[in-house]
Amino acid sequence: xxxxxxxxxxxxxxxxxxxxxxxxxxxxxxxxxxxxxxxxxxxxxxxxxxxxxxxxxxxxxxxxxxxxxxxxxxxxxxxxxxxxxxxxxxxxxxxxxxxxxxxxxxxxxxxxxxxxxxxxxxxxxxxxxxxxxxxxxxxxxxxxxxxxxxxxxxxxxxxxxxxxxxxxxxxxxxxxxxxxxxxxxxxxxxxxxxxxxxxxxxxxxxxxxxxxxxxxxxxxxxxxxxxxxxxxx
Amino acid sequence: xxxxxxxxxxxxxxxxxxxxxxxxxxxxxxxxxxxxxxxxxxxxxxxxxxxxxxxxxxxxxxxxxxxxxxxxxxxxxxxxxxxxxxxxxxxxxxxxxxxxxxxxxxxxxxxxxxxxxxxxxxxxxxxxxxxxxxxxxxxxxxxxxxxxxxxxxxxxxxxxxxxxxxxxxxxxxxxxxxxxxxxxxxxxxxxxxxxxxxxxxxxxxxxxxxxxxxxxxxxxxxxxxxxxxxxxx
DNA sequence: CGGCAAGGAATTGTCGACAAATAAAATACA
DNA sequence: TGTATTTTATTTGTCGACAATTCCTTGCCG
Numbered sequence: 454x455x456x457x458x459x460x461x462x463x464x465x466x467x468x469x470x471x472x473x474x475x476x477x478x479x480x481x482x483x484x485x486x487x488x489x490x491x492x493x494x495x496x497x498x499x500x501x502x503x504x505x506x507x508x509x510x511x512x513x514x515x516x517x518x519x520x521x522x523x524x525x526x527x528x529x530x531x532x533x534x535x536x537x538x539x540x541x542x543x544x545x546x547x548x549x550x551x552x553x554x555x556x557x558x559x560x561x562x563x564x565x566x567x568x569x570x571x572x573x574x575x576x577x578x579x580x581x582x583x584x585x586x587x588x589x590x591x592x593x594x595x596x597x598x599x600x601x602x603x604x605x606x607x608x609x610x611x612x613x614x615x616x617x618x619x620x621x622x623x624x625x626x627x628x629x630x631x632x633x634x635x636x637x638x639x640x641x642x643x644x645x646x647x648x649x650x651x652x653x654x655x656x657x658x659x660x661x662x663x664x665x666x667x668x669x670x671x672x673x674x675x676x677x678x679x680x681x682x683x684x685x686x
Numbered sequence: 687x688x689x690x691x692x693x694x695x696x697x698x699x700x701x702x703x704x705x706x707x708x709x710x711x712x713x714x715x716x717x718x719x720x721x722x723x724x725x726x727x728x729x730x731x732x733x734x735x736x737x738x739x740x741x742x743x744x745x746x747x748x749x750x751x752x753x754x755x756x757x758x759x760x761x762x763x764x765x766x767x768x769x770x771x772x773x774x775x776x777x778x779x780x781x782x783x784x785x786x787x788x789x790x791x792x793x794x795x796x797x798x799x800x801x802x803x804x805x806x807x808x809x810x811x812x813x814x815x816x817x818x819x820x821x822x823x824x825x826x827x828x829x830x831x832x833x834x835x836x837x838x839x840x841x842x843x844x845x846x847x848x849x850x851x852x853x854x855x856x857x858x859x860x861x862x863x864x865x866x867x868x869x870x871x872x873x874x875x876x877x878x879x880x881x882x883x884x885x886x887x888x889x890x891x892x893x894x895x896x897x898x899x900x901x902x903x904x905x906x907x908x909x910x911x912x913x914x915x916x917x918x919x
Numbered sequence: 920c921g922g923c924a925a926g927g928a929a930t931t932g933t934c935g936a937c938a939a940a941t942a943a944a945a946t947a948c949a
Numbered sequence: 950t951g952t953a954t955t956t957t958a959t960t961t962g963t964c965g966a967c968a969a970t971t972c973c974t975t976g977c978c979g
Contacts, residue, residue: 464932464969465756492961502934504737507962508744515748523698524940524961536837542787543838550779604769605776609842697939697962725931735964740932757931757970 467501471509479518479529480615482622486531532619545663547610552659554601556647563600564648570596571640578633583625586633587618624673632669700734704742712751712762713848715855719764765852778896780843785892787834789880796833803829804873811866816858819866820851857906865902
């Protein structure tokens with residue numbers, strides 16, 4: 454379990470690799486919410502001093518992915534089930550506004566990237582690879598957001614989608630294959646609206662799409678109380 | 687100019703003070719955009735080792751307030767005049783959505799705080815203290831946003847308002863006293879809508895208020911090209 | 920006189936170690 | 950036996966120093 458990731462670090466890039474590695478592990482729930490983070494252990498694992506490790510942790514803390522108790526332990530941030538309404542509200546708004554802007558500002562180049570990622574998503578659905586579905590769905594919508602060319606929205610949307618990935622991973626066993634298939638179709642419609650530069654339709658479709666996803670997650674949480682109860686308060 | 691801020695630092699709080707101090711100085715343009723940041727100098731000034739200084743800088747970098755070129759200098763982030771449209775777009779949306787949520791979720795306690803801050807703003811306008819106006823206006827709208835109780839919106843709105851403070855400070859000499867007086871009245875109307883829990887009116891008023899502010903800043907920039915030309919590209 | 924290379928100075932990223940603060944264990948006491 | 954208090958151990962925050970990289974100067978050559 455305690456494998457060293459990389460032995461060589463080009464000076465100045467050690468912090469980035471630690472940051473990105475931990476970030477992924479947190480989002481993919483390889484590091485459980487609430488679990489403590491041992492600086493010494495990370496120091497050994499990455500073959501780095503504690504100083505760059507700590508700088509990476511500061512960045513993660515700024516992202517809200519870890520929580521540092523001053524002079525005490527630092528832990529992986531818990532998923533805030535009480536604030537889920539806020540989360541869904543913001544997520545829906547960002548779905549809408551980024552898709553709208555995507556329709557208005559997309560370039561032909563953007564369309565290509567979006568189509569590519571939609572293909573990946575469809576493939577994941579066809580293969581019933583739930584983890585890949587969660588990941589490719591995120592990339593698909595972020596590509597549209599990027600086409601919208603507003604970094605403030607992209608930043609917030611990224612944060613929200615990644616937080617969503619953590620939540621979805623808790624329930625991914627509950628996935629059935631009827632809803633995802635529907636998502637593929639909804640994505641296609643959204644792409645068409647973006648191509649047509651039809652902001653209104655894009656907005657409406659994104660709104661419905663977001664509602665769909667929110668409803669799905671809500672039903673997971675409601676039907677499977679065991680998982681949430683397992684998490685420490 | 688090189689005064690030591692604090693000699694004693696309760697262990698674990700040195701980083702916070704450095705972070706907050708520098709953050710304020712950047713937002714208030716005491717540190718000019720593009721100006722280099724000397725770690726050694728800060729180390730002397732705060733009577734701290736370079737390690738905590740660097741951690742504070744990492745946090746500022748995550749906020750986008752400073753830009754770090756790896757293995758090279760780190761500078762105060764430049765104001766992105768080319769991306770102003772994105773900025774205004776996001777700012778307007780956050781004005782709207784936070785005021786709307788404020789109207790829906792405010793408690794009597796929130797109203798008290800909002801009223802208090804509106805008083806501060808009116809006072810600043812009466813005294814023609816432009817710098818205080820910029821600051822109190824920000825606090826007023828953030829109080830409404832806080833009453834809306836959605837941390838995602840509050841976070842983004844804070845970031846946007848602080849970026850706006852940097853921009854406004856560049857042009858604050860251009861302030862005339864007719865528009866600010868109008869703002870006081872608009873604030874009063876917004877407060878009333880929030881009290882009435884009238885989300886639609888709150889939204890509409892916030893939207894108009896935001897447009898007003900955006901128009902004002904735009905006119906400043908248009909009429910005073912010298913300032914923008916002074917900034918390095 | 921101008922461009923390029925080598926050398927030196929300054930600055931950044933990283934390290935190992937120490938000290939303060941907290942958590943855990945051991946002991947004393949009721 | 951349970952609670953309070955001291956002792957020990959672990960972990961965090963900070964420090965001073967070193968090494969790698971970049972910047973700047975100087976000298977060389979065309």
